[in-house]
């Protein structure tokens with residue numbers, strides 16, 4: 236039964252239309268405007284008389300009313316840019332006695348404050364989207380090639396030559412070496428020189444993923460796989476990296492339960508997203524890295540032997556900096572170039588005395604420590620020549636008692652001689668390391684929880700763990 240509206244006068248109907256916050260346009264089957272309300276006309280800079288009888292696309296920017304009047308398909312909550320603002324448009328076909336006769340459209344003009352708010356929100360979201368798009372593209376490509384690996388010492392050159400040689404093959408590579416020796420740099424360079432270089436390079440830090448999230452991060456999950464899961468599911472990093480290279484950094488920190496799942500995925504060359512039935516084929520090259528002794532971990536039962544064999548097809552061992560003193564000057568100069576770009580400096584050089592001091596130091600934190608020392612120097616430098624006085628005390632005074640030096644290297648304030656006054660930066664670093672170790676102890680080794688206790692983000696926590704060599 237049709238509702239009888241004949242008791243409503245046309246004035247009433249017009250008034251009712253004006254009360255609504257939506258603005259209205261009605262077109263006939265050919266997309267010709269048969270009605271448009273005044274506020275709509277005002278907004279698009281026309282008049283009622285001018286608009287009536289004209290094709291809608293001549294009057295309203297980005298309209299699709301004429302299309303809906305032809306297809307009979309409604310379009311709901313479409314975003315329609317008009318006059319530089321994004322409107323929300325609904326378009327409905329009009330059927331009379333089952334026959335398509337035209338279309339009825341509404342656009343919402345919120346009040347100016349709301350509109351401004353809506354525009355700002357949209358702009359912020361678009362900016363955020365662009366930021367993440369760029370970030371995603373940057374993160375999925377290798378940033379370094381073998382040319383970026385500096386070092387002429389015999390041992391380093393041998394490691395580099397092996398890397399270059401195996402880059403072309405598809406075999407798994409295990410890169411071992413102390414923290415800060417350049418393992419990640421090697422992984423980038425291998426991918427860069429491989430046939431997979433035009434496909435993604437996805438670096439995964441196994442120490443930074445909480446155990447419960449490992450499987451879903453690596454293999455993805457299906458819609459509704461668990462409470463809090465994103466609607467529509469999520470792609471895993473292994474599928475994101477398809478045809479490219481996955482770099483599993485700190486593989487020694489991968490929990491045992493995950494090690495078996497990883498092994499299965501590598502053997503079967505497929506992954507099964509969490510909560511899903513189907514498997515997805517993957518074509519990947521794996522490069523893993525660790526500063527831990529995996530052989531010892533196998534003996535202790537904390538690392539799977541079969542996974543070790545799978546990853547360790549080619550082993551590249553990067554020697555620590557103290558065993559390649561000849562490289563220190565060349566690496567320092569390369570790092571200085573990088574730092575000069577960061578701090579807008581030019582022409583910075585090391586004095587011969589500083590080169591000697593740097594060569595005498597043991598470098599427990601390897602190249603990363605050297606980088607930090609040079610960054611400190613460039614910060615306190617007035618001219619262009621880095622002198623001894625620009626180095627931290629523990630490197631400047633190599634004759635310091637062994638125990639004192641050890642304690643300073645470890646950034647532990649416990650054994651610092653009361654006479655030794657250190658630069659503020661080091662004192663702060665020691666305090667920071669102490670606070671992090673303490674938080675980790677309280678959080679029972681859970682790095683995420685420790686970061687929360689300290690009120691810092693997890694990325695910042697993991698970065699600092701690397702700098703202070705906290706495991």
Ligand SMILES: Nc1ncnc2c1ncn2[C@@H]1O[C@H](COP(=O)(O)OP(=O)(O)OP(=O)(O)O)[C@@H](O)[C@H]1O
Pocket residue numbers: 383384385386412413414415416417418419420421484524525526566569602603606701
């Ligand atoms: N041979 C090298 N030439 C130039 N820069 C280097 C070299 N080796 C390392 N670096 C620099 O030293 C820093 C540490 O390197 P990287 O992160 O690759 O070490 P890592 O062994 O992966 O450390 P970790 O085990 O802590 O993850 C980086 O800034 C890197 O650019």
